[in-house]
Amino acid sequence: MKIHFYGRLADSFGPDIDFSIAESCSVDDLRMRLAAEHPDAASLLGPPVRACVGDMMVAGDYVVNPNDSVEFLPPVSGG
Amino acid sequence: MTNAIVRLEPACLDPALELDQLLRTVAGAGAIVSFVGLARALGKNGLPVERLVLEHHPQRTLHSLQTIAQDGADRFAVSHVRVVHRCGEVAPHAPIVFVAAASIHRREAFQAADYLMDRLKTDAEFWKREDHSDGSTWIEPTETDYADRNRWG
Numbered sequence: 001m002k003i004h005f006y007g008r009l010a011d012s013f014g015p016d017i018d019f020s021i022a023e024s025c026s027v028d029d030l031r032m033r034l035a036a037e038h039p040d041a042a043s044l045l046g047p048p049v050r051a052c053v054g055d056m057m058v059a060g061d062y063v064v065n066p067n068d069s070v071e072f073l074p075p076v077s078g079g
Numbered sequence: 080m081t082n083a084i085v086r087l088e089p090a091c092l093d094p095a096l097e098l099d100q101l102l103r104t105v106a107g108a109g110a111i112v113s114f115v116g117l118a119r120a121l122g123k124n125g126l127p128v129e130r131l132v133l134e135h136h137p138q139r140t141l142h143s144l145q146t147i148a149q150d151g152a153d154r155f156a157v158s159h160v161r162v163v164h165r166c167g168e169v170a171p172h173a174p175i176v177f178v179a180a181a182s183i184h185r186r187e188a189f190q191a192a193d194y195l196m197d198r199l200k201t202d203a204e205f206w207k208r209e210d211h212s213d214g215s216t217w218i219e220p221t222e223t224d225y226a227d228r229n230r231w232g
Contacts, residue, residue: 007208007217008206055139071136073139073204074206076202076203076204076206078201078224079116079199
């Protein structure tokens with residue numbers, strides 16, 4: 001799956017990564033897998049960071065598929 | 080029905096042109112209040128800023144600006160609202176945002192412009208970064224920014 005990170009998250013994970021999941025999983029599970037692969041940045045993926053699929057914000061129990069594109073958005077800065 | 084114009088500008092924002100265009104369309108209005116936000120030359124850490132970077136989401140950022148503009152239009156008796164916001168790299172002293180509201184009497188235009196800026200400072204979906212000679216700093220809204228927004232209820 002394609003994962004895009006915004007803001008300060010991109011400093012740690014890179015703006016875009018290809019991340020492989022064998023089968024569908026929840027967004028919360030995806031966060032845990034990402035944290036396991038990036039332990040130094042794990043704290044950045046906490047609840048203030050929102051997940052977005054198809055321009056819609058999704059909750060932690062939302063199920064993503066191996067071919068989905070997921071975005072992680074940290075709290076906004078405002079204008 | 081309020082006329083609302085909302086744009087995201089990746090390259091250049093000309094406040095004089097924005098105001099001129101608004102002036103040409105506000106027949107019947109008795110007041111226009113406009114605000115221009117500029118990129119500061121010194122960052123929050125006191126160091127000179129080489130550039131301000133406004134990262135945006137390809138759909139959500141413009142939608143957030145439209146929502147804020149519509150909320151302002153719904154809340155105040157204004158005939159026109161204009162919100163133009165830069166994205167991408169912004170040089171120090173360059174305009175970041177232009178906000179204007181037109182109304183029959185001045186009070187509503189002042190209030191609407193004030194409200195729009197308070198909302199933009201906290202709710203516009205940007206991720207702002209100040210680049211300095213020795214590194215970068217991500218910017219988040221301050222407690223004052225949140226207090227300013229919350230005074231509108």
